Amino acid sequence: MEPMPADGTYRSLSFWMDTVPGSLSPGDPLPGDLAVDVAIAGAGLTGLWTAYYLANAEPGLRIAVCEAEIAGFGASGRNGGWCSALFPASLAKLARQAGKDAAVAMYRAMQATVDEVGRVVAAEGIDCHWAKGGTVQLARSATQLDRARAEVAEAREFGFGEDDVRLLSGDEARELAAATSVLGGTYTPHCAAVHPARLVRGLAQVVRGRGVQVFEQTAVTELGPRALRTQNGTVRAEYVIRATEGFTPALPGMHRAVVPVYSLMIATEPLAGPVWEQIGLAGRPTFGDGRHLIIYGQRTADGRLAFGGRGAPYHLGSAVRPSYDRVPAVFGALQQTLGELLPAVADAKVTHRWGGPLGISRDWCASAGLDRASGLGWAGGYVGDGLSTTNLAGRTLSDLILDTGSDLTRLPWVNHRSRQWEAEPLRWLGINAGLRAMSWADRAEGRTGRPSRVASVMGRFVGG
Numbered sequence: 001m002e003p004m005p006a007d008g009t010y011r012s013l014s015f016w017m018d019t020v021p022g023s024l025s026p027g028d029p030l031p032g033d034l035a036v037d038v039a040i041a042g043a044g045l046t047g048l049w050t051a052y053y054l055a056n057a058e059p060g061l062r063i064a065v066c067e068a069e070i071a072g073f074g075a076s077g078r079n080g081g082w083c084s085a086l087f088p089a090s091l092a093k094l095a096r097q098a099g100k101d102a103a104v105a106m107y108r109a110m111q112a113t114v115d116e117v118g119r120v121v122a123a124e125g126i127d128c129h130w131a132k133g134g135t136v137q138l139a140r141s142a143t144q145l146d147r148a149r150a151e152v153a154e155a156r157e158f159g160f161g162e163d164d165v166r167l168l169s170g171d172e173a174r175e176l177a178a179a180t181s182v183l184g185g186t187y188t189p190h191c192a193a194v195h196p197a198r199l200v201r202g203l204a205q206v207v208r209g210r211g212v213q214v215f216e217q218t219a220v221t222e223l224g225p226r227a228l229r230t231q232n233g234t235v236r237a238e239y240v241i242r243a244t245e246g247f248t249p250a251l252p253g254m255h256r257a258v259v260p261v262y263s264l265m266i267a268t269e270p271l272a273g274p275v276w277e278q279i280g281l282a283g284r285p286t287f288g289d290g291r292h293l294i295i296y297g298q299r300t301a302d303g304r305l306a307f308g309g310r311g312a313p314y315h316l317g318s319a320v321r322p323s324y325d326r327v328p329a330v331f332g333a334l335q336q337t338l339g340e341l342l343p344a345v346a347d348a349k350v351t352h353r354w355g356g357p358l359g360i361s362r363d364w365c366a367s368a369g370l371d372r373a374s375g376l377g378w379a380g381g382y383v384g385d386g387l388s389t390t391n392l393a394g395r396t397l398s399d400l401i402l403d404t405g406s407d408l409t410r411l412p413w414v415n416h417r418s419r420q421w422e423a424e425p426l427r428w429l430g431i432n433a434g435l436r437a438m439s440w441a442d443r444a445e446g447r448t449g450r451p452s453r454v455a456s457v458m459g460r461f462v463g464g
């Protein structure tokens, strides 16, 4: 990673980091060699939830988290704030891999995870602006409406009812989010809007209070059985957990495990009351539409629109650099899309622009696992659905380490191994071609009103 200055520059990482209370000055780095029970690389939500559940289950356990920058530096402090029940692999795909019951159990576990995050933030007093207003996915063309119907039909096949996801008429959808060209959509109650930096920074404070040692500005240079090496010393531990998501390819031997794909966001100035009366989003449901190259938005607690999407290029060799967080053309496209979607916002000032890498495994299936023989564990590959999934990962890794034999450890993503990504330059060619195909397909669908076959083929490379 390119070094990041150790001062207020961390504020510029996102609107969320800019507005999170408290200092962003890094905490102490690892002072030298150390022996603990569990060592974790990465203080994003994966690492911190794992530490949280372990420390709760066994208060005497010695846990150390080594973070290259500061807690919440990665995607956890920069995302769209959808704490949702979404999972990157579809029900049908999970059913093919592990059977129908396992697929349903995975999706039910995700729904329960949303409430578990809500329970913990309330219990621990983490003020992350939690609002469980669900998600409205707008259908703004006939093809998007067909996809919405297919999504609901698939949910019904697997036994998910109206309380889980339902089809909306045009009027019902517009009532929730008064966007242009709305023909219908879907609504699920299983999502909360949050201020993600308040969540991750608050969680870091809670785990520190439980005795977990969080060392900042301590980059891990190598993860191995029973040891995690850093530039400051070695942490020896019975269990070593990789929680580095989009940054993983920089670790030795890991360069083809996941790819970092960038998602970028903008936030407007606070919008006036009459503008909100036009738009809706009362109760702060998160929102998007049915296009291939996904977009996502939330009404923030202080009345802004935070809005994001993919489309930034993938960089050769899975490189991750601060300069890749900002792509003016993508910011421009996001602002234009937001204005088309919600014309009442078209002239609003954009106060923040940012981005970050998320992690995608080759088969688009997130996983959490532990190799008991080596003591090495991991979780990641969440694509754009990690905010809540990291909590399920943390509980699962805790149960695997403590060998509780819980139901969580039998979910189909546990110990799932995705194959490696292709070697370069094939990876670069495939991913960027996929991104371009998705954006091309969205434009073509807008023109012809017919579904694009290109997108469904290429989308499996980088869609989602």
Ligand SMILES: Cc1cc2nc3c(=O)[nH]c(=O)nc-3n(C[C@H](O)[C@H](O)[C@H](O)COP(=O)(O)OP(=O)(O)OC[C@H]3O[C@@H](n4cnc5c(N)ncnc54)[C@H](O)[C@@H]3O)c2cc1C
Residues within 6 Å of the ligand: 041, 042, 043, 044, 045, 046, 047, 066, 067, 068, 069, 070, 071, 072, 073, 074, 075, 076, 077, 078, 079, 080, 081, 082, 083, 084, 218, 219, 220, 221, 243, 244, 245, 246, 247, 248, 251, 262, 263, 264, 265, 296, 308, 355, 356, 357, 358, 359, 379, 380, 382, 383, 384, 385, 386, 387, 388, 389, 390
């Ligand atoms: C712009 C954007 C929008 C998103 N929107 C949503 C959303 O609305 N909902 C949703 O569910 N998901 C969303 N996601 C995805 C979600 O944010 C991530 O899946 C989730 O935060 C991953 O958490 P993590 O802890 O695994 O990884 P990260 O938060 O990326 O944390 C990894 C940490 O590891 C540290 N690290 C890396 N390498 C090293 C090393 N060698 N040594 C020590 N530390 C290291 C990093 O500095 C970082 O702090 C979004 C992502 C982005 C980028």
